[in-house]
Amino acid sequence: MAILIFLILHWYLSLFGQTFFLHRYAAHKMFTMNKFWEKFFYIFAWVTQGSSYLNARAYAILHRMHHAYSDTEQDPHTPHFFKEVFTMMMHTKKVYNDVLNHRVEVDPKFDRNYPVYPVIDKIADSWASRLTFAALYIAFYAVFATQWWMFLFLPINFLMGPIQGAVVNWAGHKYGYRNFESDDHSKNTLLWDILLMGELFQNNHHQAGSRPNFAAKWYEFDPTYPIILLFNKIGIIKLARV
Template sequence: MIGVIILFVLHWYGSLFFQTFFHHRYASHAMFTMSRTWEKIFHVLAWIFQGTSYLSPYAYGVMHRLHHTHADTEKDPHSPIYDKNLWNMMWNTRRFYNEVDRGIKDIDPKYIKGVPSWRAWDKFAEHNITRIAWIGVYILLYWLVGAPLWAYFVFIPMHSLMSPLHGAIINWFSHKYGYRNYEVKDTSTNLMPVDWLMWGECLHNNHHKFGGRPNFAVKKFEFDPMFVCIRIMEKLNIIQYKKGKLDTDYM
């Protein structure tokens, strides 16, 4: 059972790392820059760690920019105000994401500008055969660590839906529970001051106030672990951190 826990924790934090670092802070908000080579490397790494629930950085970035512009309005891709429950919100989010991903959603060009796009890779990574193959990998790994039968039915579905699970925590619970440092026009909250669970994403109210700020922590008692990673990758010259960057029209 220890092996199952280790696999789940590694997948949880590994998948979420790329979702917050690459999809959110880079693709959506352009908080830092990187070379085209590194951009493709992070596309591949995101696929490896997200697996079955791989999200296109392009579709994610466009949808998230729209979320910031229309937060908690009828045009918001995901709002707990206009969706009657968590499942309804996530289903509508999936539908909206698919429309953006397939290019059938009419999008203002300003929301697309600068979003990383490797559509050939996305097509491969999001193909049904590829997603099913990843489920096979999860089953094999659980077999290798000697997981009990019940663990397959409890944990494999969560591995398969890891990215939507992360999204549900932020888009639902971080708009309903927690505390607020700022009175913004939406319902965003901070779930926890030291975000050990979501790589800093739970400092959501702070982020909605300062959408382009790489460090989501604002108060002295708050801590954003992803910002530490950003600074380390800057020192390694993997990225170029935009110091002093705040908001733009879509942030």
């Protein structure tokens, strides 16, 4: 039971750091926050992602490219040029690392207006940090796992961020229904979206990229949006639009 609780908590806390901070804030600037809260959620994203830490600058640039070039050859993570999800993940990893390490020239329209904390990045993106988190996950399993097969969940903890991104970008552009016609293949995957906190409403999101509520129909629900409304009400953030 402890392993299951840990896996679920890690999944949703990491996912919240990704969808709330990296996606809706760093990439889209759907709301503003002061420097204290910006640094707080920057560290929050690092701690919850742990061994699979994603740099805010590289994430924001890749996601902006994804919107601009959705489902074309220039899209860093479209499923429509790959036979299976693992090849897509490796391609995304290469583009991410090229952007992260300044090995490619990035269009200036993508390379701006995102949070940057070099000291935090230097620590969070180090092997020392990644291996420390991996060791903590292993230690937790060693103490609380009651069956050998529970250790099979460890790779999910190790690669939490990339796994979540791969599910969203593969499923969100291949399976489901569309509320809006667009030039890409973005789709909504209603029944599974509770597992991704709104991220699988890809068609809705591609239709209105700056809209903080990824749900568009009465029967759709974006679990992250009520949290955003709460944070806006108590002053942690300021929504650009409601």
